[in-house]
Amino acid sequence: MKKIKWLWMLIVLLIISPTFGGQDKNNHSPWDLLKNLVFIPGVSGSEKDVADFILSLLPKQLRIQRDDMHNLWFTVGEGRPHLLFVAHTDEIGFVVQEITPVGTLKVERKGGFFPQMYEARSVVIYTNEGSVEGIVMPRSDYSRNDQDLNPYEHKDVEIYLGVSSKEEAQKLGVEIGDQVTINKKIIELTPDILATRAVDDRAGCAVLVAASHRIDWRQIEKKTVTFVWDVQEETGLIGASSLTKKLKPDYVFAVDTFVSSDSPLDSRHFAYTPLGKGPVIRAIDSSNIAPQSEFKKVLDIARARSIPVQLGYTRGGNDGSVFVPEGAVDIPLSWPGTYSHSFIEKIHRKDLEALTDLVIAVVKDW
Amino acid sequence: MRGKKSVLFFLLIFALIFSAALSEDLSTEKLILEVFSIASPSGYESAMASKIQELLPSNAARRIKKDNLGNLYLSFGKRESHTALLAPMDEIGYFVSGIDDEGYLRISRAVPSPHRLYDSFIQGHPMRVWTEKGPVKGVLSLPSVHITPADKRREYQESFTLDKAYLDIGTLSGAESSRKGVKILDAVTPWPDYIRLAGTQRAGPSLGVKACCALLVALAGEQEQKASKVQSILVWMAQTKFPHRSFRPRVGVGLLRAKNRIRTQNIFLVEPIAVERNPIELGQGPVLILPERLQRRWKDKVYAIAQEKKIPLQFHPELKSNSHLPFMMEEQEILSLCLPVRFSSTMVEVIDLNDAEALKDLLLALQGRL
Numbered sequence: 001m002k003k004i005k006w007l008w009m010l011i012v013l014l015i016i017s018p019t020f021g022g023q024d025k026n027n028h029s030p031w032d033l034l035k036n037l038v039f040i041p042g043v044s045g046s047e048k049d050v051a052d053f054i055l056s057l058l059p060k061q062l063r064i065q066r067d068d069m070h071n072l073w074f075t076v077g078e079g080r081p082h083l084l085f086v087a088h089t090d091e092i093g094f095v096v097q098e099i100t101p102v103g104t105l106k107v108e109r110k111g112g113f114f115p116q117m118y119e120a121r122s123v124v125i126y127t128n129e130g131s132v133e134g135i136v137m138p139r140s141d142y143s144r145n146d147q148d149l150n151p152y153e154h155k156d157v158e159i160y161l162g163v164s165s166k167e168e169a170q171k172l173g174v175e176i177g178d179q180v181t182i183n184k185k186i187i188e189l190t191p192d193i194l195a196t197r198a199v200d201d202r203a204g205c206a207v208l209v210a211a212s213h214r215i216d217w218r219q220i221e222k223k224t225v226t227f228v229w230d231v232q233e234e235t236g237l238i239g240a241s242s243l244t245k246k247l248k249p250d251y252v253f254a255v256d257t258f259v260s261s262d263s264p265l266d267s268r269h270f271a272y273t274p275l276g277k278g279p280v281i282r283a284i285d286s287s288n289i290a291p292q293s294e295f296k297k298v299l300d301i302a303r304a305r306s307i308p309v310q311l312g313y314t315r316g317g318n319d320g321s322v323f324v325p326e327g328a329v330d331i332p333l334s335w336p337g338t339y340s341h342s343f344i345e346k347i348h349r350k351d352l353e354a355l356t357d358l359v360i361a362v363v364k365d366w
Numbered sequence: 367m368r369g370k371k372s373v374l375f376f377l378l379i380f381a382l383i384f385s386a387a388l389s390e391d392l393s394t395e396k397l398i399l400e401v402f403s404i405a406s407p408s409g410y411e412s413a414m415a416s417k418i419q420e421l422l423p424s425n426a427a428r429r430i431k432k433d434n435l436g437n438l439y440l441s442f443g444k445r446e447s448h449t450a451l452l453a454p455m456d457e458i459g460y461f462v463s464g465i466d467d468e469g470y471l472r473i474s475r476a477v478p479s480p481h482r483l484y485d486s487f488i489q490g491h492p493m494r495v496w497t498e499k500g501p502v503k504g505v506l507s508l509p510s511v512h513i514t515p516a517d518k519r520r521e522y523q524e525s526f527t528l529d530k531a532y533l534d535i536g537t538l539s540g541a542e543s544s545r546k547g548v549k550i551l552d553a554v555t556p557w558p559d560y561i562r563l564a565g566t567q568r569a570g571p572s573l574g575v576k577a578c579c580a581l582l583v584a585l586a587g588e589q590e591q592k593a594s595k596v597q598s599i600l601v602w603m604a605q606t607k608f609p610h611r612s613f614r615p616r617v618g619v620g621l622l623r624a625k626n627r628i629r630t631q632n633i634f635l636v637e638p639i640a641v642e643r644n645p646i647e648l649g650q651g652p653v654l655i656l657p658e659r660l661q662r663r664w665k666d667k668v669y670a671i672a673q674e675k676k677i678p679l680q681f682h683p684e685l686k687s688n689s690h691l692p693f694m695m696e697e698q699e700i701l702s703l704c705l706p707v708r709f710s711s712t713m714v715e716v717i718d719l720n721d722a723e724a725l726k727d728l729l730l731a732l733q734g735r736l
Binding site: 138161189 | 466468470480481482483486487489490491492503504505506507508509510511512513514519520522523524530532534535536537557559561562563564565567569640642643709710711712713714716
């Protein structure tokens with residue numbers, strides 16, 4: 001009888017253990033958080049599920065606020081300086097714009113990317129009734145070798161579901177406004193390097209979630225610290241812009257990708273920050289020039305704590321920049337990432353972990 | 367005592383579950399999936415050959431003969447075969463043709479590209495390198511949109527060729543790539559995403575060819591089980607995508623080898639057919655292709671058999687197959703029974719499982735009756 005009891009206990013343990021039962025809510029490694037976060041769909045304007053998931057991961061003692069757009073944030077401490085760290089929850093993708101009479105879907109692009117990347121690829125449509133798999137149809141003349149091909153544009157993206165009428169597509173649950181992402185998978189190139197979709201900016205989200213667990217918020221004195229997970233960055237820094245009315249930081253640290261040219265097809269005449277060599281201070285980008293005197297403070301903090309840091313210039317905007325006209329200094333903190341806005345955004349574990357350390361150090365030492 | 371009874375009860379439940387799992391016949395879709403997951407670029411078919419043998423009933427697997435090109439032959443019946451059924455088992459794939467100082471792999475293709483965009487569809491795609499130490503994961507590099515000058519963006523997208531293909535396996539040097547087990551000439555294939563579309567449609571890279579290969583396995587299984595009296599030979603052909611240089615129009619080496627090896631009068635080719643370029647449709651049944659001289663004799667017969675078995679069938683007198691020519695030159699009688707494929711030669715070839723099932727039924731019905 002005793003043996004049977006043990007057998008039952010073993011079965012129960014197996015079921016409730018994180019390996020068998022799903023996400024371990026106590027695992028706050030940014031690397032593991034990232035691997036869970038990338039799979040939650042959150043095309044710009046459809047970030048609710050990502051916000052819900054992040055909310056479920058945050059320390060319960062923090063007073064989290066949420067607005068109608070699904071921006072999430074919490075503030076701890078009082079007085080100046082006010083430090084704000086922001087990562088965005090949205091990702092590039094599409095939303096369903098039209099269901100055609102033959103059951104295919106025309107879509108609206110959200111964010112900037114090479115349209116051809118989606119040609120003849122499998123995608124997922126997230127409907128109220130569950131996920132539906134589809135295919136982005138190749139251009140109609142793709143197999144013709146006897147004529148010049150028309151270039152593939154964003155307007156050419158059309159999704160095939162395996163049905164032949166609008167009614168059949170609707171029966172699958174597809175509606176106008178449903179979000180569409182690539183059929184995601186994580187490719188672990190080495191134990192320390194992975195490539196997948198939505199590293200931008202779920203890695204930033206993971207860093208802030210991990211940091212929120214590792215900081216002793218009771219120790220925050222003579223400063224105010226706000227952590228924000230905002231929406232619609234990819235479509236024009238919209239979530240952050242709306243927050244400028246509510247939040248008035250002195251310093252903003254946008255935690256987002258540094259698009260690195262550490263890849264074989266990009267010119268290395270700028271943005272060359274190798275993966276695995278530490279986080280990057282994104283000193284200059286297309287939306288912001290961080291004052292040298294200010295980002296040097298970050299360098300000093302990193303040096304004091306032996307955190308490896310790189311410095312660089314890349315392109316693209318960041319959420320912190322919308323706070324600059326309001327009086328803040330924007331110092332984006334990043335990991336070096338290659339193949340930006342693709343299905344294989346590549347990231348190194350060491351960079352992500354050191355970036356988490358850097359965020360924590362800035363919160364403590366600034 | 368109660369404890370012993372409980373243990374026996376659990377053992378019984380487990381035994382029932384496992385025996386049910388073991389005795390379950392592989393459905394056509396499960397067979398297709400088994401075959402689909404195996405990489406089989408032309409010239410690298412040995413894993414596929416092993417998989418086919420593994421999937422066959424043990425008696426049939428023991429009878430398999432393999433030639434030195436990699437073609438597999440399985441005979442049924444004791445006398446000389448009356449019919450041969452041939453299906454390809456190779457797909458278009460790549461191999462490692464170089465490893466650079468930064469660890470990136472350069473890749474090439476031994477077989478011709480089916481169309482100009484074929485290689486561009488692997489940009490940014492996860493890939494696998496088949497090394498002696500096991501599969502190595504990689505991704506095919508593409509430029510970052512943020513830091514690519516506007517005037518270069520279209521160029522990258524529309525004029526991609528393999529000289530711009532860098533396979534990133536996460537290494538920093540050639541030596542590190544070698545330590546992972548990667549060697550020049552290792553096979554490289556795209557990640558096999560199996561996509562479940564609505565209803566009975568499925569999609570994936572090289573799914574048409576893999577499904578044809580699997581159908582022949584299913585057919586062999588059924589023939590073996592029913593102890594069919596039909597004298598036939600089934601052939602899974604290697605290197606069908608690699609054209610023989612001296613034969614015009616170009617035909618795969620594996621097909622020419624099979625033609626020279628088998629001496630049956632009737633040849634049934636089982637192959638995929640693209641719906642885009644032909645007057646046929648997906649989901650409307652297999653497609654019959656007959657050389658002109660056989661159309662009068664065989665068309666009505668095949669139709670009658672299909673009708674008797676309630677199997678849908680598509681036919682168009684204009685449809686032709688290059689693969690028929692070598693057999694026709696020797697006065698052998700050949701027809702193709704084809705599986706319709708949409709978005710042919712892309713990473714998302716679509717098939718309809720109903721077409722596949724109908725094709726298998728038709729092949730069974732036709733044997734010994736033509």
